[in-house]
Amino acid sequence: MTARTTGTRPDAGHAGPSGSGPGDGPVPAGPPRRAKVRKAATVLLFLAPSAVPLVLFTLVPMAGSLWVSLHEWNLIGAMRWTGLGNYAGILRDGDTWRALGNTTLYIAGYLPLVYVGGLGLAMALNRVTRGRDLFRAVYFLPVITSWVVVALIWKWLLNPSEGIVNKLLAVIGVEGPGWWTSDAWALPSVIIAAAWKDLGFVMVILLAGLQAVPAEALEAARVDGANAWQRFRHITLPLLSPSTAFVLVISCISGFQVFDQVYVMTSGGPAAAASEVMVERVYDLTFRYGRVGDASALSWVLFLVILLVTVVQVRLQRRWVNYG
Amino acid sequence: MGNRLVYAALVLAGLVMLAPFGWTVLASLSPGGVVEWPPGGSLGAYGELLRAMPFWRILVNSVVVAALSTGLQVGTSALAAYGFARLEFPGKEAIFVVYLATLMIPMQVLVVPLFIEMRSLDLVDTYAGLLAPTIASGFGVYFLRQAVRQVPRELDEAAVIDGAGHLRVFASVVLPLVRPALATFAIFSFMASWNAFLWPLVILRSPEFMTLPLGLANLHGQFTTEWDVVMAGSVVSVLPILAVYVLAQRHVIAGVARTGLK
Numbered sequence: 001m002t003a004r005t006t007g008t009r010p011d012a013g014h015a016g017p018s019g020s021g022p023g024d025g026p027v028p029a030g031p032p033r034r035a036k037v038r039k040a041a042t043v044l045l046f047l048a049p050s051a052v053p054l055v056l057f058t059l060v061p062m063a064g065s066l067w068v069s070l071h072e073w074n075l076i077g078a079m080r081w082t083g084l085g086n087y088a089g090i091l092r093d094g095d096t097w098r099a100l101g102n103t104t105l106y107i108a109g110y111l112p113l114v115y116v117g118g119l120g121l122a123m124a125l126n127r128v129t130r131g132r133d134l135f136r137a138v139y140f141l142p143v144i145t146s147w148v149v150v151a152l153i154w155k156w157l158l159n160p161s162e163g164i165v166n167k168l169l170a171v172i173g174v175e176g177p178g179w180w181t182s183d184a185w186a187l188p189s190v191i192i193a194a195a196w197k198d199l200g201f202v203m204v205i206l207l208a209g210l211q212a213v214p215a216e217a218l219e220a221a222r223v224d225g226a227n228a229w230q231r232f233r234h235i236t237l238p239l240l241s242p243s244t245a246f247v248l249v250i251s252c253i254s255g256f257q258v259f260d261q262v263y264v265m266t267s268g269g270p271a272a273a274a275s276e277v278m279v280e281r282v283y284d285l286t287f288r289y290g291r292v293g294d295a296s297a298l299s300w301v302l303f304l305v306i307l308l309v310t311v312v313q314v315r316l317q318r319r320w321v322n323y324g
Numbered sequence: 325m326g327n328r329l330v331y332a333a334l335v336l337a338g339l340v341m342l343a344p345f346g347w348t349v350l351a352s353l354s355p356g357g358v359v360e361w362p363p364g365g366s367l368g369a370y371g372e373l374l375r376a377m378p379f380w381r382i383l384v385n386s387v388v389v390a391a392l393s394t395g396l397q398v399g400t401s402a403l404a405a406y407g408f409a410r411l412e413f414p415g416k417e418a419i420f421v422v423y424l425a426t427l428m429i430p431m432q433v434l435v436v437p438l439f440i441e442m443r444s445l446d447l448v449d450t451y452a453g454l455l456a457p458t459i460a461s462g463f464g465v466y467f468l469r470q471a472v473r474q475v476p477r478e479l480d481e482a483a484v485i486d487g488a489g490h491l492r493v494f495a496s497v498v499l500p501l502v503r504p505a506l507a508t509f510a511i512f513s514f515m516a517s518w519n520a521f522l523w524p525l526v527i528l529r530s531p532e533f534m535t536l537p538l539g540l541a542n543l544h545g546q547f548t549t550e551w552d553v554v555m556a557g558s559v560v561s562v563l564p565i566l567a568v569y570v571l572a573q574r575h576v577i578a579g580v581a582r583t584g585l586k
Binding site (some may be wrong): 039040047051052056060101120121125127131133135140141144145147152159162199205208253257260282283286296302303 | 327330333337341342345347348351356357358359399400407412413419422423426429430431436440441451456459462465522526538551566569576580
């Protein structure tokens with residue numbers, strides 16, 4: 001990673017300003033070798049503080065993870081080579097597919113909620129001027145709250161017997177579901193909490209996009225007789241497409257990485273299996289079952305899934321995103 | 325659609341966002357977390373919270389760890405950003421691509437091998453182990469490099485002619501000019517560290533090293549039925565970041581909006 005300090009030339013004994021050789025550029029006074037060493041030292045000074053930790057704590061573990069994924073290992077005993085056996089094993093494992101299915105369902109439920117909700121809020125905010133900053137600050141409040149706190153708050157709100165949501169439902173004569181304790185409602189519970197937390201984030205992104213839509217374009221369309229829906233459909237949405245694309249990509253990536261809120265809300269509970277997501281599976285494989293090789297292989301599968309989904313999205317976005 | 329209707333919708337949405345926080349406060353003041361009418365005003369849960377976990381220690385941990393990791397990330401990223409934007413050296417493009425690649429590797433993939441690495445370095449359950457993966461940030465380098473590149477080169481060339489070295493140019497010409505980008509990135513990394521859960525969960529064991537999210541999750545594990553204590557913990561762990569948010573709210577939101585626009 002270091003800049004090379006080669007280029008040895010017989011320059012010993014040189015003194016004075018005559019140091020620059022052919023092709024060396026305007027080197028300031030002093031022997032060229034010392035200048036090169038100095039230059040290399042400068043590069044090191046600027047890059048090493050980030051390069052060394054990135055190598056040690058990102059690249060080395062990445063390589064280590066690939067290596068471990070090719071072995072059977074329980075963290076304690078000796079490693080046993082299995083080649084691609086772990087990958088074949090986890091792809092045959094029903095639990096993997098269930099976790100992938102749950103993760104996909106989570107994204108499928110979460111994404112429309114935050115996008116439609118965030119867009120609605122952004123459009124409403126874009127119409128008003130008084131109090132806009134205050135509303136925006138309030139909507140953003142859950143975004144700065146940690147996932148653990150959000151999950152705990154909603155776990156109590158959605159408590160089947162004592163939670164306020166079911167009590168309010170009872171007032172209007174509806175018997176509330178078992179939420180995070182029931183197989184059918186565990187994922188929806190997590191989705192509700194996540195949408196509540198991220199709505200403000202999506203709103204801020206989309207509002208910034210909306211504010212970049214030129215008022216003249218909308219006005220011209222209005223003069224031409226386009227109604228509100230037509231203006232939204234044919235002017236606002238296309239001009240908003242870069243922001244939409246950003247939200248979709250970011251949400252899918254973070255959706256596949258979902259962990260904290262699921263772990264806090266349902267792990268160890270009655271609906272743990274029905275809501276287990278991919279990262280939770282990696283965690284459980286490692287720290288509960290000691291199947292480190294399988295866990296490493298699964299984390300690479302997850303990474304490839306994220307990569308694939310992102311690449312496909314970016315490809316597709318070339319067709320529908322309008323990067324004026 | 326009248327403005328009145330728009331405001332009604334905005335207020336309703338505001339209530340949806342605020343009510344859960346308000347309910348959390350009420351629950352923390354009510355025995356067992358069950359809010360009765362009129363709402364109780366018992367501070368018992370807060371006393372229980374202080375007895376159940378070394379709360380002040382955990383709070384200090386969170387503040388110190390978040391501040392350290394933010395300082396380290398901003399420092400190392402700003403240096404590298406300058407290096408990539410202003411220095412010429414062989415292999416620069418290739419090295420930058422490697423930096424970008426690290427940006428794509430999520431913590432979730434690194435967690436298992438990082439844990440193994442920390443175990444072999446004997447850093448499990450230490451501050452060093454907690455901090456190590458957050459010293460540098462590929463995202464930070466990428467983000468700040470964009471900002472440094474927007475600084476007109478004439479400015480630092482003028483300083484170079486005055487005889488200043490790169491370190492001087494970096495510190496006294498470039499850094500002051502990219503302050504908004506530094507602030508945005510600092511806020512992001514502070515929030516990321518403050519809210520981090522997965523890595524602390526994996527690397528920490530002892531309560532005295534824990535940060536707030538982990539301490540809270542543990543508290544919930546201990547007090548599965550005493551929701552007033554859990555809600556009290558949630559309230560006090562939100563307050564510090566809320567204070568930061570109230571002070572820096574504009575920068576936080578402007579920063580998010582900017583990264584979305586790119």
